[in-house]
Amino acid sequence: MSGVPVRVVLVPGVLALLPSYGGLEDPVAELRSACLDAVVWLGAGPRVVASPQGERVAAYLCGEVVSRLAPLAPQPPQALVAPRPPGRGVLVVANGSATRTEKAPGHLDDRAVGFDDELRAALTAGRPGAVDADLARELWADVDGLVRLAQEVDVDPASVRVDYDADPFGVQYWVMRMEGVRR
Numbered sequence: 084m085s086g087v088p089v090r091v092v093l094v095p096g097v098l099a100l101l102p103s104y105g106g107l108e109d110p111v112a113e114l115r116s117a118c119l120d121a122v123v124w125l126g127a128g129p130r131v132v133a134s135p136q137g138e139r140v141a142a143y144l145c146g147e148v149v150s151r152l153a154p155l156a157p158q159p160p161q162a163l164v165a166p167r168p169p170g171r172g173v174l175v176v177a178n179g180s181a182t183r184t185e186k187a188p189g190h191l192d193d194r195a196v197g198f199d200d201e202l203r204a205a206l207t208a209g210r211p212g213a214v215d216a217d218l219a220r221e222l223w224a225d226v227d228g229l230v231r232l233a234q235e236v237d238v239d240p241a242s243v244r245v246d247y248d249a250d251p252f253g254v255q256y257w258v259m260r261m262e263g264v265r266r
Contacts, residue, residue, distance in 0.1 A: 179255025187253025
């Protein structure tokens with residue numbers, strides 16, 4: 084399937100996106116909106132590259148997109164969940180360090196900001212696999228999906244769009260859209 088165009092969306096696997104973790108106020112409203120917009124752009128039936136926690140988040144986002152689009156669609160909802168042709172869409176669930184502040188899940192690590200800056204630069208340059216996996220583990224960064232993506236897809240750096248870039252809760256989250264070709 085070499086040379087098949089593919090769209091890729093990167094979202095964080097933050098459990099706060101799931102309704103079961105919600106409260107009276109939505110602490111991740113801006114992040115949720117960016118994730119849903121990006122998944123709509125990706126299209127129905129993407130292949131998911133994620134950890135088990137990330138798979139839960141991906142399933143929620145994909146289901147939410149289908150339920151929101153179903154009333155607007157002239158065809159039956161089943162058509163919205165039909166898989167796209169192979170290789171057309173990949174939803175990657177990953178995030179940067181979780182050690183950016185004292186209250187972060189992994190507590191403060193002075194290397195976190197530099198690590199995240201380097202990872203952001205690699206992502207926007209179309210090099211999702213350019214990450215120090217050992218340091219990522221030490222900084223509680225979930226990057227396995229990015230490494231797997233880099234083995235399968237050549238990302239066009241001109242196509243990378245950053246929809247969200249922030250570190251609420253001391254964890255670096257990105258929502259990005261990318262286009263490339265499957266190797």
